Amino acid sequence: MINVEKxxxxxxxxxxxxxxxxxxxxxxxxxxxxxxGAGKSTSMRMITGYLPPSEGTVTIGGFDISENPLEAKxxxxxxxxxxxxxxxxxxxxxxxxxxxxxxxYRAAKAEAIERVVEMCFLNRVMQxxxxxxxxxxxxxxxLAQALIHDPxxxxxxxxxxxxxxxxxxxxxxxxxxxxxxxxxxxxxxxLEEVEAACTRALIIDQGAIVAIGTPQELKxxxxxxxxxxxxxxxxxxxxLVSQLESLxxxxxxxxxSAGDNRVTLRLTPKGxxxxxxxxxxxxxxxxxxxxxxxxxxxxxxxxxxxxxxxxTAA
Amino acid sequence: xxxxxxxxxxxxxxxxxxxxxxxxxxxxLLLAAAFxxxxxxxxxxxVADLIPFFFWHPWLYLFLVPAVGMRLWAEELRLGTIxxxxxxxxxxxxxxxxxxxxxxxxxxxxxxxxxxxVITVAYLGHPDFGRIACGYIGSxxxxxxxxxxxSLTSALTRNQxxxxxxxxxxxxxxxxxxxxxxxxxxxxxxxxxxxxAVTSVGxxxxxxxxxxxxVDSRDLLFFISVILFSLFTTSVILRxxxx
Numbered sequence: 052m053i054n055v056e057k058x059x060x061x062x063x064x065x066x067x068x069x070x071x072x073x074x075x076x077x078x079x080x081x082x083x084x085x086x087x088g089a090g091k092s093t094s095m096r097m098i099t100g101y102l103p104p105s106e107g108t109v110t111i112g113g114f115d116i117s118e119n120p121l122e123a124k125x126x127x128x129x130x131x132x133x134x135x136x137x138x139x140x141x142x143x144x145x146x147x148x149x150x151x152x153x154x155x156y157r158a159a160k161a162e163a164i165e166r167v168v169e170m171c172f173l174n175r176v177m178q179x180x181x182x183x184x185x186x187x188x189x190x191x192x193x194l195a196q197a198l199i200h201d202p203x204x205x206x207x208x209x210x211x212x213x214x215x216x217x218x219x220x221x222x223x224x225x226x227x228x229x230x231x232x233x234x235x236x237x238x239x240x241x242l243e244e245v246e247a248a249c250t251r252a253l254i255i256d257q258g259a260i261v262a263i264g265t266p267q268e269l270k271x272x273x274x275x276x277x278x279x280x281x282x283x284x285x286x287x288x289x290x291l292v293s294q295l296e297s298l299x300x301x302x303x304x305x306x307x308s309a310g311d312n313r314v315t316l317r318l319t320p321k322g323x324x325x326x327x328x329x330x331x332x333x334x335x336x337x338x339x340x341x342x343x344x345x346x347x348x349x350x351x352x353x354x355x356x357x358x359x360x361x362x363t364a365a
Numbered sequence: 366x367x368x369x370x371x372x373x374x375x376x377x378x379x380x381x382x383x384x385x386x387x388x389x390x391x392x393x394l395l396l397a398a399a400f401x402x403x404x405x406x407x408x409x410x411x412v413a414d415l416i417p418f419f420f421w422h423p424w425l426y427l428f429l430v431p432a433v434g435m436r437l438w439a440e441e442l443r444l445g446t447i448x449x450x451x452x453x454x455x456x457x458x459x460x461x462x463x464x465x466x467x468x469x470x471x472x473x474x475x476x477x478x479x480x481x482x483v484i485t486v487a488y489l490g491h492p493d494f495g496r497i498a499c500g501y502i503g504s505x506x507x508x509x510x511x512x513x514x515x516s517l518t519s520a521l522t523r524n525q526x527x528x529x530x531x532x533x534x535x536x537x538x539x540x541x542x543x544x545x546x547x548x549x550x551x552x553x554x555x556x557x558x559x560x561x562a563v564t565s566v567g568x569x570x571x572x573x574x575x576x577x578x579x580v581d582s583r584d585l586l587f588f589i590s591v592i593l594f595s596l597f598t599t600s601v602i603l604r605x606x607x608x
Contacts, residue, residue: 096448099452100451100452101448101451101452101607102607102608103607103608120454120456121454121455121456122454124452124453124454124455125454127452129449129452131445131448131449131452132445133445135444135445135446135448135449136444136446136449137375137379137444137446138444139379139382139383140375140378140379140382144378148371148374148375149453151367151371152368152371152372152453152454152455153453153454154367154454193449196449
């Protein structure tokens with residue numbers, strides 16, 4: 052649905068976006084991650100046809116955004132950063148304007164407005180002036196605008212920015228729901244959002260893609276991924292550590308805490324650790340009470356990938 | 366076409382939902398009436414025509430039209446809604462034209478509200494209605510020309526005050542280029558071709574010529590060229606913002 056190829060943008064000598072290539076298919080939700088100033092918004096502006104790219108192409112549903120902008124733009128719903136909105140209109144007036152701009156009139160318009168108002172919970176504020184809306188409602192009004200023509204492609208620049216936790220949750224579940232039959236790109240700073248709503252995530256730093264994959268794949272890159280935290284009842288700490296360290300599949304055994312006749316350790320594996328661990332427990336007098344496999348943490352990955360670069364830049 | 370109309374409707378609506386529109390119309394009508402009746406001595410002249418009325422229009426428009434046009438693009442740039450507007454299925458040209466037409470229609474409404482003066486002269490005597498119609502056409506075209514300049518300066522900046530001042534300065538230059546007190550001393554020493562060149566780019570030459578009761582194709586062409594040129598430049602400036 053969305054095809055981005057070698058997309059590049061330079062502002063004077065500064066390279067804001069550097070040859071990024073990716074595709075998003077229908078039914079996919081792509082999380083766009085990156086530190087501030089990494090080129091997220093610039094990329095999105097090029098994908099939606101607001102900024103002309105310096106190099107590279109974007110096609111939306113088969114239509115090139117530069118060569119056939121109107122057809123491509125018809126297929127896109129876009130929520131720009133900070134949710135800009137005409138402050139001199141009411142919510143109803145604004146949505147009616149957006150619907151007409153999308154070629155929806157009369158019954159089709161009324162139907163579309165009703166649908167997005169329900170989706171974005173705008174019932175209470177329909178007659179209110181946009182000027183007097185709270186940030187959450189403003190954001191949702193702008194989101195409603197992006198959904199009004201039921202587009203095949205959704206590009207959302209920080210859709211949960213400035214929302215309270217409940218509203219964030221609503222937007223995330225909305226994204227997940229919409230993601231089943233649309234191609235969605237959204238940018239965010241909140242990593243748990245990526246795990247909650249994305250089928251794939253992309254990390255961009257200094258204009259270039261530095262990682263792309265499912266949230267699970269990205270998490271697996273974390274240094275702590277695959278570690279096992281085990282809590283044992285009825286064992287003495289020293290002998291337990293030496294027993295575990297003698298296992299062939301354990302590369303490192305780190306003591307975490309002890310007390311109440313329990314010992315908690317973190318094991319760094321070098322292979323399939325669980326069968327050996329279970330066998331050892333069977334032979335011993337102690338009982339394994341709890342085993343946790345660390346899936347890795349996205350923010351560890353994010354920091355590991357993007358931090359060294361930002362340090363040198365600063 | 367429908368897209369242009371949607372934009373025009375929104376812009377026109379935006380004018381009338383703010384008190385500024387009503388304030389503007391009242392100021393325009395008051396000033397027009399005051400200059401016509403008090404300064405030009407409309408009644409003392411004892412002639413049933415609207416020459417003293419149209420005489421003041423360039424000077425009124427010099428300040429009032431930039432005030433109407435200054436928000437056209439500066440406001441979009443300030444609010445960031447330009448990003449919203451230009452990512453909708455609309456060409457920049459449609460957006461520019463839609464917005465321009467809205468403010469032109471707004472000025473047209475303000476101008477139309479001066480109709481009591483027409484009724485007054487019709488009641489007082491036997492005016493030449495053809496000439497009055499020409500006066501209105503000329504005034505309408507002049508407003509359009511100044512407005513297109515305001516659209517251009519408004520696209521340059523997100524600051525409406527800057528847009529206003531630039532528009533006033535450019536419009537003033539266009540007035541002075543063809544204004545008798547400027548061109549007469551010039552013709553005393555400059556070669557004729559230079560005087561002709563200067564006066565032909567001035568709006569007054571063309572405005573006066575229409576006021577005399579003839580809508581010449583050259584004058585029409587002049588105003589339309591100014592409008593198209595300014596709107597085209599607006600599109601160039603808007604494109605430059607995005608690269």
